[in-house]
Amino acid sequence: MPLLQDVVSFLDAGLRTAEIPDYSGAVNGLQLENGGSVTRIAAAVDASLPIVEAAVAGGADLLIVHHGMFWQGAQPLTRAYYKKIKTAIQGGLAIYSSHLPLDVHPEWGNNIRLLRALGLEPSGTFFEWKGLRLGLIAETEIVRSELIEDLSAAVGGPVHLCPGGPEIIRKIGLVTGGAGAEVASCISAGIDTFITGEGPHWSYPLAEELGVNLCYGGHYATETFGVKALAARLSEDHDIPWFFIDRPTGL
Structure with missing residues (x-):
């Protein structure tokens, strides 16, 4: 059972998270931590409330997304945003986001x-x-x-x-x-x-x-390809299950 910090270190290094520029709302990397372990991974394009709920319901303790929680910038922890954060924390769900670093990666991108x-x-x-x-x-x-x-x-x-x-x-x-x-x-x-x-x-x-x-x-x-590739790679390296949460927008 890998530690969250080890998974994050692997992703940050492989994706060159600290080196690659991005939009201010991307906040690439670990956006929310959990108790420290990873036993099941969920992958999705967006860190929306329905995705977080589906990840927790599916038993995931790490959610990998392309569009993270902060695209709209700083906002009060109220209504749907509060519910999303509360659901993730109570469900022990860590959230890792990668935008441009994942788009351009030569293997997982x-x-x-x-x-x-x-x-x-x-x-x-x-x-x-x-x-x-x-x-x-x-x-x-x-x-x-x-x-x-x-x-x-x-x-x-x-x-x-x-x-x-x-x-x-x-x-x-x-x-x-x-x-x-x-x-x-x-x-x-x-x-x-x-x-x-x-x-x-x-x-x-x-x-x-x-x-x-x-x-x-x-x-x-x-943009469904990269998060699937990341989750599959982590699953292969650490022998942990993963699943994809498909929630298309039609856009």
Whole structure:
């Protein structure tokens, strides 16, 4: 039975949590501790109240998430927020969150896992933010309709397409989550097709203007890969069970 501090040390080191910049609300790393041990792991995309309740009901004492408890910033411990914290503490549930460090990880990351689910390997990176290259590039030659079928199978649902680019795709850029606003960054990298989760309304007409295929696979759906990979790795290393709590938002 591993100690929570050992699991956290492994995750922090492997994900380079202290080194990788992120948004202020991410608060990457251990967000809530428990009594000190880990016997069952739950993985989920969001640290919402229904997820915390499901994790406790499933007997987990560690919840690994991509979006942690503090996206809305500091707030009073009242109503649903109070109930969430109370449920976790009374249930002995520790919560570990990893946002950008998990997105960009070369083995466990959302980006690499989705790319490989498409049968592709990275040939480079693009989209620099605070010195970090957030996106992956893959060279290929595939008909656009076939890529959409493959992407739909990988994310387990429909893909919304802006067919602004060529029908024969040769260079793909991929950033999971809500990166649609970054479609312009594809041009300097020579990318003809951009895969992401979601974007603002104006990202669609902009992609048409730029001549780029823009594939919206769903913010939630493109970010289920990393937390599953982390939980599976911990389970393999420590022989402890894990389960995934699926609560799609449709976004």
